[in-house]
Amino acid sequence: MTALARLLAALFSRPATLAMMAATALGYALLFLWLSGDIAGGGRGDVRLSITAWHRMFESRGPLRFEPVGLVELGPWVWTLSPLDTLIALGLGLLLGGNLAGLWLSRRAPAACPRRAPASGGLAALPALLAGGACCAPLLVVWLGLPIAGGLAVLAPWLIPLAYLALLLGLVRLAVWREQQRHQARGGGR
Amino acid sequence: MMARALLTVILGLSLLLAGAAASWAAAPPTLSDPQVPLAHSLAAFRQAVRPGGPGKDGIPAIDRPRFVSASEADAWLASGDRVIGLYRDGEARAYPQRVLVWHEIVNDVVAGESLAITYCPLTGSALGFRRGDSEFGVSGRLLNSNLVMYDRATDSEWPQLLGVAIDGSLVGRGLVPERLVWTTWEAWRARHPGTRVLSRDTGYVRNYRRDPYGDYNPVAGYYRPESRRLFPVMAEDTRLPPKAMVLAFREAEGAAAVSLPALREAGMVRLTLGERAYAYVVIHDPELDTGWVFRTSAGQAIDPASLRFGPGGVSGPGIEALEPVNAFQVMWFAWAGFHPDTLLVGEGGVP
Incomplete structure (x- = not known):
């Protein structure tokens, strides 16, 4: 736990890693919301915001998917705004950003041992991109026309929790690796 | 002590029976001998049901539909947009496909008859059923890629294309169908100039300008005749392209x-x-x-x-x-x- 706290402190105290995490969180959230259908085309060039259904904020429409409360129109884009979907997307993006920034940090530090920092954390963000989608199938599957929606639908309830767990594990592995590096460096210095 | 226990059991049973009687009274009108040839047993149909992704009511039915005039609908419906039309006792209604793709079921009352207007985007099928005092909802499950509905009175499950309950207390019974017409807005409007049109004011926030599966005007994406289905089916037949x-x-x-x-x-x-x-x-x-x-x-x-x-x-x-x-x-x-x-x-x- 201390190792993870140290890594987080390092990530949040440096402007470069902080910027990397913020940019990744935003980019991933936009991608997630686009692939889950919350952000889509259909805008008519206007800028418009209408919030009409706050009372539906906590209504579920699928595993870890919640009802939109309003519509944001921005140029050609329409965002059916679900605050909880957005929070989930930003949370995943932040964890992905933490993994990427942590990896960058560890690659920049002078290596005390030949073993490289674990780099698989970023892949953990992929399953969640298949979680959302059309009424009955992930949008990627619809667009690609793959007859695998039946199998994915069985996994659907687990995809987002799985992504969260895998991203957290990625961060923990990075933190442990950094701690081992610190110990190696201290041992070498004596 | 014994008498009190007996009284509790009798009271409990009475409540159970009263509950069952109430749900039966509200059940949709059904036919005990539905005119539907069944290629498989009901048990085989039940076994072939698959989760579709969203949970029960994850795709919300429209329970209090609002309607607008044809001229109001002209502002947001293109001539070639698909609508599901219903004509009954002098009343004409159009249910735009681009609205139904997000809801799949409208619990409506037309000319005094309670009807469920149902549409499954995955199979391109629009069917109407009499619903009596019950309402229908989307179970979130699929059979042969087709919407499985449930009725809120008895919780029985009805694949839309079959119209026969495969599970629940109404198992084996059939719904009473009501003719719907799959056509374009231009054609429906020409045939029924006084038609009312289902409003986009559904009580839910959706992007009604966009269909997540593709487009019918012109045909694109999932709706292309040659494109592949997404969910498994019980039998395949290649005499025609899958989505012809x-x-x-x-x-x-x-x-x-x-x-x-x-x-x-x-x-x-x-x-x-x-x-x-x-x-x-x-x-x-x-x-x-x-x-x-x-x-x-x-x-x-x-x-x-x-x-x-x-x-x-x-x-x-x-x-x-x-x-x-x-x-x-x-x-x-x-x-x-x-x-x-x-x-x-x-x-x-x-x-």
Whole structure:
């Protein structure tokens, strides 16, 4: 736990890693919301915001998917705004950003041992991109026309929790690796 | 002590019975002997049900539909946009596909009759059913890629294309169908200038300008005839491309599908079903681009030139004496999944 706290402190105290995490969180959230259908085309060039259904904020429409409360129109884009979907997307993006920034940090530090920092954390963000989608199938599957929606639908309830767990594990592995590096460096210095 | 326990048991049983009686009283009107040929046992259908992704009511039915006039709808419906039309006792309603793709079921009341207007985007099928005092909802499950509905009175499960309960207390019973028409907004508006149109003010926030699966105007994405289905089916039939739209109907003696290009070209198709060779006539409606099906006797003459098309469908000499049969448009792969023994008219050309 201390190792993870140290890594987080390092990530949040440096402007470069902080910027990397913020940019990744935003980019991933936009991608997630686009692939889950919350952000889509259909805008008519206007800028418009209408919030009409706050009372539906906590209504579920699928595993870890919640009802939109309003519509944001921005140029050609329409965002059916679900605050909880957005929070989930930003949370995943932040964890992905933490993994990427942590990896960058560890690659920049002078290596005390030949073993490289674990780099698989970023892949953990992929399953969640298949979680959302059309009424009955992930949008990627619809667009690609793959007859695998039946199998994915069985996994659907687990995809987002799985992504969260895998991203957290990625961060923990990075933190442990950094701690081992610190110990190696201290041992070498004596 | 003993008497109190007995009283509690009796009270509990009475409450249970009262609850069951109340849900039965509110159950949708059903037929004990549905005129639907079942290619599989109900148990086999139950086993083939798959989760679709969203949970129960994750796709929310519209329970309090609002309507706008045709001229108001002109502002957001293009001429070629698909609508699901209903005409009953002088009332015409249009349910835009781009609204129904997000909700799949509208619990409506038309001309005093409580109806469920149902649409499954994955199988391109729009079917109407009488619902009595019950409402229908989306179970979030699929059978042969087709919407499985549930009724809120008894929680029985009804695959839309079958219209027969495969699970729950109404298992084996069939719903009473109501004819819907799959056509374009332009065609429906021309046939029914006074039609009311389902409003986008549904009580839910959705992007009604966009269909997550593709487009019908022009046909694109998931709706392309050659494109692949997404969910498994119980039977496959390659006589037509998977998503070619057919006009389909069935009665106890069998199921039939007529390919739409063939129907358009022929104008009228005659066919027989079952061992006793029941005869049917399918008449193409050139304005709505749909078909009207009637049970007929083999020698009964109908002159296509004398037919007229109006709000109630087709009319003309000899038509009034025929028995109308409910028909609907549906993607071929789904129809063949439920009815692998279906007759297909127009395979590879005009019959």
